[in-house]
Every structure is written in C-alpha cells, then in structure tokens.
Amino acid sequence: MSFSSKYIEEAVEHISKLPGIGKKSATRLALFLLNQELEDVKSLTEAIDKMKSETLFCSECHNISDTLVCEICSNSTRSDQILCIVEDIRDVMAIENTHNYKGKYHVLGGLISPMDGIGPSDLTIDSLVSRARKADVLEIIFALNSTMEGDTTTFYLYRKLEETGVQLSTLARGLSVGDSLEYADEVTLSRSIQNRVPYETSIQQNRS
Amino acid sequence: MSFSSKYIEEAVEHISKLPGIGKKSATRLALFLLNQELEDVKSLTEAIDKMKSETLFCSECHNISDTLVCEICSNSTRSDQILCIVEDIRDVMAIENTHNYKGKYHVLGGLISPMDGIGPSDLTIDSLVSRARKADVLEIIFALNSTMEGDTTTFYLYRKLEETGVQLSTLARGLSVGDSLEYADEVTLSRSIQNRVPYETSIQQNRS
Numbered sequence: 144m145s146f147s148s149k150y151i152e153e154a155v156e157h158i159s160k161l162p163g164i165g166k167k168s169a170t171r172l173a174l175f176l177l178n179q180e181l182e183d184v185k186s187l188t189e190a191i192d193k194m195k196s197e198t199l200f201c202s203e204c205h206n207i208s209d210t211l212v213c214e215i216c217s218n219s220t221r222s223d224q225i226l227c228i229v230e231d232i233r234d235v236m237a238i239e240n241t242h243n244y245k246g247k248y249h250v251l252g253g254l255i256s257p258m259d260g261i262g263p264s265d266l267t268i269d270s271l272v273s274r275a276r277k278a279d280v281l282e283i284i285f286a287l288n289s290t291m292e293g294d295t296t297t298f299y300l301y302r303k304l305e306e307t308g309v310q311l312s313t314l315a316r317g318l319s320v321g322d323s324l325e326y327a328d329e330v331t332l333s334r335s336i337q338n339r340v341p342y343e344t345s346i347q348q349n350r351s
Numbered sequence: 352m353s354f355s356s357k358y359i360e361e362a363v364e365h366i367s368k369l370p371g372i373g374k375k376s377a378t379r380l381a382l383f384l385l386n387q388e389l390e391d392v393k394s395l396t397e398a399i400d401k402m403k404s405e406t407l408f409c410s411e412c413h414n415i416s417d418t419l420v421c422e423i424c425s426n427s428t429r430s431d432q433i434l435c436i437v438e439d440i441r442d443v444m445a446i447e448n449t450h451n452y453k454g455k456y457h458v459l460g461g462l463i464s465p466m467d468g469i470g471p472s473d474l475t476i477d478s479l480v481s482r483a484r485k486a487d488v489l490e491i492i493f494a495l496n497s498t499m500e501g502d503t504t505t506f507y508l509y510r511k512l513e514e515t516g517v518q519l520s521t522l523a524r525g526l527s528v529g530d531s532l533e534y535a536d537e538v539t540l541s542r543s544i545q546n547r548v549p550y551e552t553s554i555q556q557n558r559s
Contacts (some may be wrong), residue, residue, distance in 0.1 A: 154402040188396035
C-alpha cells in the first residue's frame with residue numbers, strides 16, 4: 144500500500160504494531176481519527192500518555208494502581224489469610240466482578256513461557272514466596288488459565304510453595320453454570336464428575 | 352468493569368470509542384501499551400498527533416496529502432481528461448495499486464446517507480461540478496461501492512453532471528477474476544452476462 148501522506152503512513156505503521164490490528168484495520172483507524180475533532184484525538188493520545196507515565200504497580204500485590212499500595216491491599220476488611228494468584232489485572236477484574244472473593248491477590252505479571260522468553264525471574268515469584276512465608280497467610284489459590292503455560296506456572300509455584308505449609312488450592316474446573324452436558328468436552332465433563340459436590344452444598348450456592 | 356487505576360479506565364474509555372473496538376479489546380490494548388517501553392508508546396501517540404495536525408487535503412482532488420496539491424494532481428504525466436470519483440483515500444490506494452489508471456481522482460469524503468446525517472453539502476460535490484465544467488475533462492468514472500448509499504450518491508452525481516456533456520461511466524461489476532460460476536450470486540452473474548466482453552478483448556486484457 145502506498146499512502147498519499149507520510150504522516151498517515153507513520154501513524155498506520157505504529158497503530159498496526161498493536162496486537163490484533165493489521166495494516167487494513169490500522170488504516171481504517173487512522174482515517175477515523177483524521178475525521179475526528181482535533182480535541183478528541185488529543186484527549187485520546189493524552190489519556191494513553193498519562194496512563195503510561197502515571198500508573199504505578201502496587202508494592203504488595205503488583206496489581207496496577209494509582210497509589211503505592213492498591214485499594215484492595217489497603218482495604219482492612221479484606222482477609223490477609225488468603226491469597227489468589229492471577230496472571231494479570233484482567234483476572235483481578237474478573238474475580239472482583241463476582242463479588243465473591245474477600246481475600247487479597249498476587250499478580251504474577253505473566254506466565255512462564257520459554258517460547259516467549261519468559262522465565263520465573265521475569266515474574267513476581269520472589270515477592271510471592273516471601274508473602275507466603277508470613278504468619279497470617281493460610282491459603283493460596285492458583286487462579287491461572289489452564290493452558291500449557293498456566294499449568295507449567297502453577298506446577299512451578301506449587302513446588303516453590305509446598306514447603307511453606309500453606310494450603311494450596313486451584314480453581315474448580317467443570318461445566319459452566321447453564322451448560323448442557325451434550326455439548327461439553329470430555330475433559331471438562333469428567334472433571335465435573337470427579338469433583339462432584341454434595342447436593343445440599345449446591346443448593347446453598349445457588350441461593351447465594 | 353471496575354479498574355484499579357483511573358488512568359487505565361480513562362485510556363480504555365477513549366480507546367473503546369474507536370470503530371470496531373469494544374471495552375474488552377480496549378482493555379487488552381491498554382494493558383499491552385502499559386507493558387511497552389515508554390518511548391514506543393510516546394512514538395505511537397506522537398505519530399497520531401502529528402498525523403492529525405500536519406495532514407492536509409489536496410485543494411484539487413481533496414485527497415489526503417502532505418502538500419497543498421497532492422502528488423497525483425501535480426503529476427504532469429497523468430491525464431486531466433479523466434476523473435475517477437471515489438469515496439475516500441482507501442479507494443484511491445486500491446485503484447493506484449492496480450497500476451492501471453492514469454487519470455486523476457476526486458475524493459468525495461463520504462457518501463450521501465440521510466441515516467447518518469450526511470447530505471450532499473457535506474461532500475466535495477460543488478468542487479467536483481466545477482472541475483467537470485473545465486474544458487479538458489472528457490470522462491468521469493463513478494467508482495463508488497454498490498451499497499444503497501453508494502448507488503444513491505452515484506445517481507445524485509449523475510443528475511448533477513449529465514448537463515455538463517462529459518461522458519459518465521461506472522466501474523464494471525461482474526465475477527471476480529478466478530471466481531467459479533457455481534458460487535457467484537445471481538445479481539453479479541447476471542451483470543456479468545449482460546456486460547459480456549468480446550473474447551479478443553479479454554485475451555488482450557489477460558496479457559496486460
């Protein structure tokens with residue numbers, strides 16, 4: 144593609160470096176921005192610059208935060224006895240949206256993935272181990288995706304943390320609420336059978 | 352969704368205003384940018400700002416340009432006798448990529464679309480009519496998409512331009528080169544039959 148303006152060409156080149164955006168989408172986005180009001184475009188680029196320069200990482204859980212210690216870590220009504228280990232901020236948001244978890248988090252910042260050159264030292268594992276050694280932590284929940292990288296990371300963390308004596312658990316895997324058995328994959332369905340729950344418990348969970 | 356940082360929330364809000372990008376994709380893009388080097392993010396936002404502030408529109412054909420008269424309009428080897436009317440810069444790029452058109456362009460900047468509040472006065476139609484009245488224009492090609500808006504705009508332009516005496520034509524519609532008849536839609540196939548081409552002509556076109 145040859146652009147009639149080198150400014151557009153440069154903008155398209157930068158936009159197409161974003162994940163999931165190819166050259167055609169980038170051109171569409173650049174032309175869209177060109178047709179917007181100057182102040183709208185300015186406020187977009189300023190918001191991005193500001194996010195990049197102002198956002199901090201919580202010194203406790205490594206979640207993204209506007210303050211040195213994030214709102215969740217500094218919330219005294221949340222339990223220090225239970226830690227949920229997640230990959231990134233989106234997982235924190237997903238779990239927070241359930242309004243069903245009252246412990247604290249630990250954000251790894253990624254998963255161990257030799258293919259992408261990400262090793263244990265690139266993640267916040269040292270800080271996790273020192274948090275786990277604190278007297279008040281009783282349980283650690285591994286809430287990583289069950290991909291190869293997620294399972295590898297969970298197993299690595301399990302080996303690192305088993306000698307701390309803290310109870311280690313993982314998220315339950317099974318059929319989604321509302322799923323029909325017919326369309327479930329075999330692995331998920333067999334996990335649902337293995338980890339079956341007393342009927343009384345499930346009634347109580349449905350009520351809450 | 353509740354974000355742990357208001358800077359991210361603002362950036363996501365702005366990014367999700369882009370066409371085709373919802374809140375989830377915007378979050379993914381914001382987190383991607385947050386993990387990039389500061390200078391990479393800066394160069395993205397600067398490229399967008401620069402595109403918005405520096406890009407001009409050619410005073411002749413209204414194509415996007417870095418100069419007052421664009422490269423195509425100021426190219427003396429291109430014919431002034433034939434004008435190709437297109438919706439926007441992407442269509443110019445598509446036609447230029449064929450290396451098969453040696454005339455000039457006229458970029459409308461949109462299509463007539465009452466649903467979106469776009470009327471004839473929002474497009475560069477007055478300037479097109481005055482260009483068509485110039486002595487050296489012999490033919491005008493309507494190269495608009497064959498959507499309802501495109502067809503409406505083409506018809507509107509046809510009524511505006513028919514009294515200028517310039518020859519008016521539209522792009523040929525028919526089967527794509529390489530398409531099989533079996534999978535073509537009826538309208539396209541019947542257009543291909545109606546506008547059939549002498550075999551000798553098609554051989555020559557295949558050679559060029």
